[in-house]
Amino acid sequence: MIQYIIKRFFMMILTVLLIATLTFFLMHSIPGSPFDEDRTSNPTIQENLEKYYKLDQPLPVQYVNYLKAIVTFDFGPSIKKPNESVNNLLARGFPISFELGIVTILVAVLSGVTLGTLAALRHNGIIDYLAMTFAVVGISVPNFILATLFIQVFAGQLGWLPAATWQSPLHMILPTLALATGPMAIIARLTRSSMLEVMTQDYIKMARAKGLKPSRIIIRHALRNAMMPIVTIMGTMLAGILTGTFVIERIFAIPGMGKYFVESISNRDYPVIMGSTVFYSTFLIFMLFLVDIVYGILDPRIKLHKKEGESS
């Protein structure tokens, strides 16, 4: 186990470096410079600015500087907001984005699994049809449409909930729901089919033959086995929710990281792009690692430390 974690750790570092390198070269292959908008100003000023941010140096040197920044996790000041460091931006924006993401995942997993399980247990019943209709709608309507719809209805017409910003739990409801509906629908469908399959297994029949309570059969015997496919898609789902936060944060004017990330790209704010990309990828890779650990805990047949070296 410890061996596996160490191995995974090095793999993670390697992946982050790879992503960072790709980002660096992609970033510099986009034509334009951070100072394009200030072109009216004196060319000497522009030159001095580039010198100040070390953008006049050859690319390989910039690359090495950049790697240094990653290792020390200090990306310097933002170009567009010179009195704010990238680290500061991250420290301010990330907790909010993280909150949005985590609440979304919790809502999606808990309600998706519950809904899917109920649908499976009431197979072909009313709950099943309602849940699956909801799931189809949830999967096919994109989150930004849901977001605008929710604002329109619950904030505008009904006036029940605030339409924007991130101040109280009440403010969190609409953005979270808009972001969670898609993943929740996917999880519900997957749970249902997985649960239906598990319930026909011999070990469930055997659990019944032991005279166990239905609640124990479902929770202890069936659910854990039915969760495997859901844990498997968690990785992709996390990435989806992460990118989803950019959109949702924008629509609901949430001061998370998404805003800085999107702005930094259109502004060619190199330090912010680099900082947030490295940060996001590290975070995502770490979450994927957690997913793998959870998978290993759920399924005793998976031996984590053997996974890399052996064919299984």
Next chain:
Amino acid sequence: MVREQAMQSNSMKQPAFDEKGKLKEKILQVEDLQVTFQTFGGVVQAVRGVTFDLHKGETLAIVGESGCGKSVTSNAIMGLIPSPPGKVTNGKVIFKGKNLTAFNKSEFRKIQGVDVSMIFQDPMTALNPTMSIGEQLTEGLRTHHKISKADAKTKAIEMLNLVGISNPHERLKQYPHQFSGGMRQRIVIAISLICEPTLLIADEPTTALDVTIQAQILELFAEIQEKTGVSIILITHDLGVVAKIADRIAVMYAGKIIEIGTKREIFYAPAHPYTKGLLNSVPRLDLLEEELQPIEGTPPDLFAPPTGCAFTARCPYAMEVCSHAYPVETSLFGQHKVDCWLQDERAKGIFS
């Protein structure tokens, strides 16, 4: 070979009679049990009136081709018929003086695993892959008897010893994938016996195992029965298995028991043409491959079972009456009973 086995093992087994030749206490009576399944194609009459009884400490084997209703019969006794689509439409299952067919699910839960236990065919799938052996062994005990974790563990270790698993202490923490097929079946047997049931139903317990392991598991059954006095219903389509451990045999065909009797009666004096066919289709070491005589044809459609004898289409002795009326049950010598017009007094008159 099968008959020889039947002879040899007879001496070792406890018969269903006590010393005075009186029948032992009846623990189970099944009377005219009928089970149907509602499917898209119509109603399947899976079990069409099954009657038998079982005594204390006895092993009754139910044999018959695949699809004849053996599993459905045993599931009905256990209260495990999935409903819908399944339904017990008629009959009684009297166990310890109570009629189980009138039980609801929660009443059934009180006897499942405690008084009546079941062993399934495939030990590779019967254990939950994500739960430790220890938990799977003790959960039934802890549900029904509310005993402490430590006591349950002691009992679990005792059971693993009984079924012949070494190092039970360490084995309890392990998961099913760490055991071989034969070992898993031993664990399944341990699970089924941990609450000391009076009745054990084993549905093809050796079919999925290879031959040497089969023999070991059958020996284990005999040993356990001797130690615990449990009554066993053994479901199988393998007459070799029956020859080893059964006291009595019930032969099923198309949802009915068509012949029932002691092992000797069935092996030495089979009365039903189907039973004779089954015995002739058992591989024998002293016969060459081509002398094997499997019964030709297939069983009838259970969506619309025939009104007369269901074996008519395949029976070499079929008569006019067979397809029109179901044969009345004829009691032969001893406990031997058969449903065939050939054994009817009136038919005997014609043949002799």
